[in-house]
Amino acid sequence: MQSAEISRRWLEFFGARGHEVVPSASLIADDPTLLLVNAGMVPFKPYFLGELPPPWPRAASVQKVVRTLDIDEVGRTTRHASFFQMAGNFSFGDYFKETAIPLAWELLTTPIAAGGYGLPEDRLWVTVFHDDDEAADLWHHEVGVPRERIQRRGMADNFWSMGVPGPCGPCSEIYYDRGPEYGREGGPVVDEDRYLEVWNLVFMQFQRGAGEGKEDFPILGELPAKSIDTGLGLERMAALLQGVDNIYEIDTTGAIITRASELTGIRYGADAEADVRLRVVGDHARTTVMLIGDGVLPGNEGRGYVLRRIMRRVVRSMRLLGAQEHTMGELVSRTIAVMGEQYPELIxxxxxxxxxxxxxxxxxxxxxxxxxxxxxxxxRQAKEQGDAVLPGAQVFALHDTYGFPFELTLEMAAEQGLSVDEDGFRRLMTQQRDRAKADARAKKTGHADVTQFRALLDEGGPVQFTGYDEVTTQSRVRGLIVDGEPVSSATVGTTVDVVLDATAFYAEGGGQLADGGVVTLSDGTRVEIDDVQSPLPGLIVHRGRVVDGEIAVDALAVGEVDIERRRAISRAHTATHLVHKAFREILGETATQAGSENAPGRFRFDFAASSAVPESVMLDVQDRVNDILAADLAVTAEVMSQQQARDIGAMALFGEKYGDQVRVVSVGDWARELCGGTHAARSGQVGLVTL
Structure with a gap:
C-alpha cells in the first residue's frame, strides 16, 4: 500500500466517523515555544488548553512534522527521521479512552479490502502507563487483547508531552511484532526493533510546566476537558504494509535513495557505511523540500539554520559517496515527484x-x-603534535571567519579519530554573543546600570506614551541620570537621560528610528533630545544635552517632538509596510520581513532570498507601491486580539513578541500588519518610492 493511500484511508476512516478532516498545517509553528511543528497535535494546542473554542468536537489530520533532536541517529537506526508525517485523530472533550481505543483497533485490523490496514490481531501488542488500569481493562475486555500482550511502562515511555509547557497526559502505544528475525521475544519492553511502535494514543488530561527531560517537570493541573490526541507514524505503517525493513526503504524515501545511488554509482545495500549516508540523503532531501515548500529559507538563525544544516548534510553526504557535480537539484526534483501526490503545492x-x-x-x-x-x-598539525583534541579557538575561527558549520567540524574530526574542544568553542561563542548583547544594551541604556532604570520604572510605573495622538505633551520630570548615576539636577552642557511621566517621543524600536525634539521647563530651561530608547519594557528614556538653564527632578516639563523628523520617519515606515506587502504579492509568502530601518527620507527593508532580486521584480514592486500611494488610501490603526488580527489577515513578524492585545496598522484594505510604530495619515502623503 502506497503512502498516499495510507493517508487517504486514514482521513476517510475518521471522516466517516464524525471527525472533521483538517489539512496539514505549515511546518512553521504558530507557537512562540516552537521553531517548527514537532507533533501532530501542535495546530490543535489552543483547543486542548482551552485558549480557543474548538471549531469541531473531533478532528483528523495527516500533519507534516520535523524533529532534529536525534538528527545524528538518522540513517543509523530503523526508527529515526528528521521529517515524517503524523496521522492523528483528536477529540476536544468529546470522547475519551472508551472510544479512542476501539477506533484504533478497528482501523488497524479491518481487512484491506474493507478499507482498513489489515494487520493480524495476534501480531499486535500494547503498552499502558504503569497505573492506568482503565486503559488496560479496555484493551482486554472491550478489544480482546490478551493480558500477556498488555505491558505497563513508566513516565519516560508512556507519558506524553511536547517537551515544553503545555498539554500532556498518559498514553497507550500499539506495537507490531515483526517476528523473531528482528530480535528477542518479550514484547516492546524487551526489544523495540522487533516490536515496532505504530500508534500512540495520548489521553490528554493535564497541563505541564517547564522542566528538562521526559520526567523532570511539574504537573500544573488538569486541562479544561479530557481530550484525545493520537499519532500514527505514516512512514512506519508504510514500512509494515510495503514489507520493507525500515522507514528509509518505503515508496517515497526509497525512491530518493535510488536516485542518489544513480547519481553516485553506489548501490544501496552493498556497504553499511555508504547505506547510512544514502539514508541520510533520502531523509534529509524530504525535509529540505518540505521546509522550503512551507517558506523556510536557509539562514544562520532559528528555523533557517535548521534547514541550512539539513541541506549541508545532504551535500556533504553526496560528496563522500563520490558525487562530483551538483546533485541537489536532482534530489529535490525526485522528492517533489514522489511527495507531490500528497502535497500538490510542491509541484x-x-x-x-x-x-x-x-x-x-x-x-x-x-x-x-x-x-x-x-x-x-x-x-594534520594536531596529529603531528600528538594531540587528540582540536582546540576550541581553531574551531571557533573556522566557524566565525569562514562560516564552516560546527556540527560538520565535529563529524569530520571524528572521521580522523580526533575530538573537538566543545567547551572551548561554546565559551568563545558565548563571549561573542555577550559582546553583541552588551553593545545593543549600551545603545539602550547609555552604559547606565539597568537597575537605575528599574528603580525609576518601579517608582512611577510605565511611562504613558501619547505620541499616536499628539506631538507635544506636558508632564513631570520623574528622573535624571548622568554618567550612569541618578542625579537630582543637570546644568548647561551636561549630557543627561531624562525620564518623564508621559511623553509623545517615540523610542527606537521595530525598525523605526527615535524621535528628536526638545524638553522645556517653565523657567526657560531647554534640553535638546537627539535619541530616545526603551531600556526596559514600559520605560522611555530621552537622551539629550542641556542647552539652557538647569533641569531638575519633579519639575513640570513640556516635551515637544521635532514634527518634521517625525513626519519623515512616519512616511518611511508606511512605505516599508507597502514594500513588504508588494514583495509578498510578487515573490510569495516567503518574502517575509527580516529587519528594517525607517529613517527620515529613506528606509531599508530586509528579507531572505535565495539569490539577488531581479531588476524586473524591483520595478514591479516599485510600480505596485506607487500605485497604492497614488490611490491615497487611509492609514488607520486599531487595537484588537491576536485572533482577530489573524482573522483579518494581518501580518506578524516571526521573532517579535506580541501581547494578547495587538495594534494593527492598515493601509486601506490592502496591507495589514502588526505594528507599534507611527505612520502617515494617508498613503498619498508618502510621495513616491524609488527602490
Whole structure:
C-alpha cells in the first residue's frame, strides 16, 4: 500500500466517523515555544488548553512534522527521521479512552479490502502507563487483547508531552511484532526493533510546566476537558504494509535513495557505511523540500539554520559517496515527484524550491572547499603534535571567519579519530554573543546600570506614551541620570537621560528610528533630545544635552517632538509596510520581513532570498507601491486580539513578541500588519518610492 493511500484511508476512516478532516498545517509553528511543528497535535494546542473554542468536537489530520533532536541517529537506526508525517485523530472533550481505543483497533485490523490496514490481531501488542488500569481493562475486555500482550511502562515511555509547557497526559502505544528475525521475544519492553511502535494514543488530561527531560517537570493541573490526541507514524505503517525493513526503504524515501545511488554509482545495500549516508540523503532531501515548500529559507538563525544544516548534510553526504557535480537539484526534483501526490503545492512551487536548493548548494560548495582545506591542516598539525583534541579557538575561527558549520567540524574530526574542544568553542561563542548583547544594551541604556532604570520604572510605573495622538505633551520630570548615576539636577552642557511621566517621543524600536525634539521647563530651561530608547519594557528614556538653564527632578516639563523628523520617519515606515506587502504579492509568502530601518527620507527593508532580486521584480514592486500611494488610501490603526488580527489577515513578524492585545496598522484594505510604530495619515502623503 502506497503512502498516499495510507493517508487517504486514514482521513476517510475518521471522516466517516464524525471527525472533521483538517489539512496539514505549515511546518512553521504558530507557537512562540516552537521553531517548527514537532507533533501532530501542535495546530490543535489552543483547543486542548482551552485558549480557543474548538471549531469541531473531533478532528483528523495527516500533519507534516520535523524533529532534529536525534538528527545524528538518522540513517543509523530503523526508527529515526528528521521529517515524517503524523496521522492523528483528536477529540476536544468529546470522547475519551472508551472510544479512542476501539477506533484504533478497528482501523488497524479491518481487512484491506474493507478499507482498513489489515494487520493480524495476534501480531499486535500494547503498552499502558504503569497505573492506568482503565486503559488496560479496555484493551482486554472491550478489544480482546490478551493480558500477556498488555505491558505497563513508566513516565519516560508512556507519558506524553511536547517537551515544553503545555498539554500532556498518559498514553497507550500499539506495537507490531515483526517476528523473531528482528530480535528477542518479550514484547516492546524487551526489544523495540522487533516490536515496532505504530500508534500512540495520548489521553490528554493535564497541563505541564517547564522542566528538562521526559520526567523532570511539574504537573500544573488538569486541562479544561479530557481530550484525545493520537499519532500514527505514516512512514512506519508504510514500512509494515510495503514489507520493507525500515522507514528509509518505503515508496517515497526509497525512491530518493535510488536516485542518489544513480547519481553516485553506489548501490544501496552493498556497504553499511555508504547505506547510512544514502539514508541520510533520502531523509534529509524530504525535509529540505518540505521546509522550503512551507517558506523556510536557509539562514544562520532559528528555523533557517535548521534547514541550512539539513541541506549541508545532504551535500556533504553526496560528496563522500563520490558525487562530483551538483546533485541537489536532482534530489529535490525526485522528492517533489514522489511527495507531490500528497502535497500538490510542491509541484506548483517546484521552480522556487529548486532555485533555493541550488543556490544553497552553490554557496556551501565554496564554504566546503575553503573550510575543508583549513580543517585538514588543523587535523594534520594536531596529529603531528600528538594531540587528540582540536582546540576550541581553531574551531571557533573556522566557524566565525569562514562560516564552516560546527556540527560538520565535529563529524569530520571524528572521521580522523580526533575530538573537538566543545567547551572551548561554546565559551568563545558565548563571549561573542555577550559582546553583541552588551553593545545593543549600551545603545539602550547609555552604559547606565539597568537597575537605575528599574528603580525609576518601579517608582512611577510605565511611562504613558501619547505620541499616536499628539506631538507635544506636558508632564513631570520623574528622573535624571548622568554618567550612569541618578542625579537630582543637570546644568548647561551636561549630557543627561531624562525620564518623564508621559511623553509623545517615540523610542527606537521595530525598525523605526527615535524621535528628536526638545524638553522645556517653565523657567526657560531647554534640553535638546537627539535619541530616545526603551531600556526596559514600559520605560522611555530621552537622551539629550542641556542647552539652557538647569533641569531638575519633579519639575513640570513640556516635551515637544521635532514634527518634521517625525513626519519623515512616519512616511518611511508606511512605505516599508507597502514594500513588504508588494514583495509578498510578487515573490510569495516567503518574502517575509527580516529587519528594517525607517529613517527620515529613506528606509531599508530586509528579507531572505535565495539569490539577488531581479531588476524586473524591483520595478514591479516599485510600480505596485506607487500605485497604492497614488490611490491615497487611509492609514488607520486599531487595537484588537491576536485572533482577530489573524482573522483579518494581518501580518506578524516571526521573532517579535506580541501581547494578547495587538495594534494593527492598515493601509486601506490592502496591507495589514502588526505594528507599534507611527505612520502617515494617508498613503498619498508618502510621495513616491524609488527602490
Amino acid at each position: 506548483n512551487d517546484a521552480e522556487r524550491i529548486l532555485a533555493v536548493a541550488r543556490a544553497e548548494e552553490d554557496a556551501f560548495g565554496q564554504t566546503l572547499r575553503t573550510g575543508t582545506t583549513i580543517l585538514d591542516t588543523a587535523v
